[in-house]
Amino acid sequence: MSSLPINPPPRLLMGPGPINADPRVLRAMSAQLIGQYDPAMTDYMTETQALYRQVWATTNEATLLVDGTSRAGIEAAIVSLVKPGDRVLVPVFGRFGHLLVEIAERAGADVHTIETEWGQVFPVSVIANAIARVKPRLLAVVYGDTATTMNQPLDELGEICARHGALFYTDATASLGGNDFAMDAWGLDAATAGLQKCLSGPSGSAPISLSERAVAVIRGRTKVEAGIALETDEASPDVIRSNYFDLGQILDYWGPRRLNHHTEATSMLYGARECARIILAEGRQAVIDRHALAGLAMLAGVQGLGLQVFGDVTHKMNNVVAVEIPAGIDGDRARAALLADFGVEIGTSFGPLAGRVWRIGTMGYNARKDAVLTTLAALENVLRRGGVRAGTSGAGVDAALEVYEG
Numbered sequence: 497m498s499s500l501p502i503n504p505p506p507r508l509l510m511g512p513g514p515i516n517a518d519p520r521v522l523r524a525m526s527a528q529l530i531g532q533y534d535p536a537m538t539d540y541m542t543e544t545q546a547l548y549r550q551v552w553a554t555t556n557e558a559t560l561l562v563d564g565t566s567r568a569g570i571e572a573a574i575v576s577l578v579k580p581g582d583r584v585l586v587p588v589f590g591r592f593g594h595l596l597v598e599i600a601e602r603a604g605a606d607v608h609t610i611e612t613e614w615g616q617v618f619p620v621s622v623i624a625n626a627i628a629r630v631k632p633r634l635l636a637v638v639y640g641d642t643a644t645t646m647n648q649p650l651d652e653l654g655e656i657c658a659r660h661g662a663l664f665y666t667d668a669t670a671s672l673g674g675n676d677f678a679m680d681a682w683g684l685d686a687a688t689a690g691l692q693k694c695l696s697g698p699s700g701s702a703p704i705s706l707s708e709r710a711v712a713v714i715r716g717r718t719k720v721e722a723g724i725a726l727e728t729d730e731a732s733p734d735v736i737r738s739n740y741f742d743l744g745q746i747l748d749y750w751g752p753r754r755l756n757h758h759t760e761a762t763s764m765l766y767g768a769r770e771c772a773r774i775i776l777a778e779g780r781q782a783v784i785d786r787h788a789l790a791g792l793a794m795l796a797g798v799q800g801l802g803l804q805v806f807g808d809v810t811h812k813m814n815n816v817v818a819v820e821i822p823a824g825i826d827g828d829r830a831r832a833a834l835l836a837d838f839g840v841e842i843g844t845s846f847g848p849l850a851g852r853v854w855r856i857g858t859m860g861y862n863a864r865k866d867a868v869l870t871t872l873a874a875l876e877n878v879l880r881r882g883g884v885r886a887g888t889s890g891a892g893v894d895a896a897l898e899v900y901e902g
């Protein structure tokens with residue numbers, strides 16, 4: 497059987513991720529491979545670490561990539577920091593909080609949760625009280641949860657964790673690059689991300705940064721070096737229960753000793769390095785501001801179309817909005833029409849929001865005026881053909897333009 501070359505249809509990806517990669521990232525990824533200890537390769541690795549220190553706003557030496565999608569970074573952080581029996585506190589405000597719970601449980605942790613309704617975030621005092629009550633070894637909290645579009649404020653939690661001797665980890669996959677983020681100023685011990693949201697790359701590489709405190713915990717559990725056990729006590733409860741996600745070994749691979757662990761995913765490294773390079777060339781704050789503007793314009797645009805926005809808008813992530821599907825419209829059919837007739841993809845929803853809201857993203861390479869306006873024009877047409885006529889014709893595009901021209 498013969499098959500055709502890969503030739504995907506043209507799409508404008510305006511969902512909650514993945515989004516279209518910046519063409520410069522795709523070009524970087526098509527560069528030829530080199531050996532993993534070629535000085536050119538180890539230089540690229542070192543440069544990538546320096547670039548991501550700026551993206552994370554950290555001086556953490558232990559700033560690197562985990563090979564795999566964002567979930568690989570999350571799992572590496574949790575299995576490397578948490579021993580069986582350790583107490584972990586997870587404030588759950590959306591789908592990805594449940595993922596942190598599941599991974600921590602699989603790591604054998606004694607997991608405690610607090611929950612709030614989807615569309616809300618936790619007041620700091622509620623998390624602070626839970627930390628005082630549970631006394632966790634690790635606080636694991638999602639920053640921006642694309643399932644609900646909420647950004648949990650993190651800036652005051654580091655100090656509270658430090659006071660209670662807890663490590664502080666966040667999954668910043670969906671928010672890094674498009675929303676305020678300050679690894680060091682917020683007192684984070686570990687943070688992980690992926691490329692396919694605000695960083696303008698494909699999924700498949702997980703940037704991670706670890707504080708000295710986190711590295712010390714991981715070092716205390718590293719019992720294997722370059723695949724050879726350093727201790728014979730295999731039953732040691734301290735041993736990190738994963739080889740691939742053993743951050744001790746991964747740190748030794750990225751560090752000056754360059755001890756082989758895996759073979760760094762060379763093309764993904766090229767891509768991840770280009771993502772960071774592009775952001776820093778535009779300016780870290782300028783990129784966040786561009787996301788804030790595109791997010792405001794999309795919000796004004798959907799409101800201009802007469803649509804209701806889901807959740808606490810004051811805590812909405814810059815890069816995604818959840819819109820109530822109007823009565824009389826079949827959400828999936830409307831999304832299918834957007835895709836088939838306009839090549840525009842928007843997102844569906846999970847769990848309690850399934851069938852209730854669409855999620856529309858403005859992130860990374862697509863946090864652009866033309867992408868926002870095209871999406872709103874297409875959405876208005878699909879709504880009108882579905883029998884919903886809200887406001888005057890063109891009201892969505894006009895409202896968004898007003899934000900851009902304001």
Ligand SMILES: *Cc1c(COP(=O)(O)O)cnc(C)c1O
Nearest residue numbers: 565566567592641642669670690
């Ligand atoms: C999108 C998203 C992920 C995605 O994980 P992948 O493994 O890259 O699919 C993880 N966490 C959050 C909060 C997200 O929004």
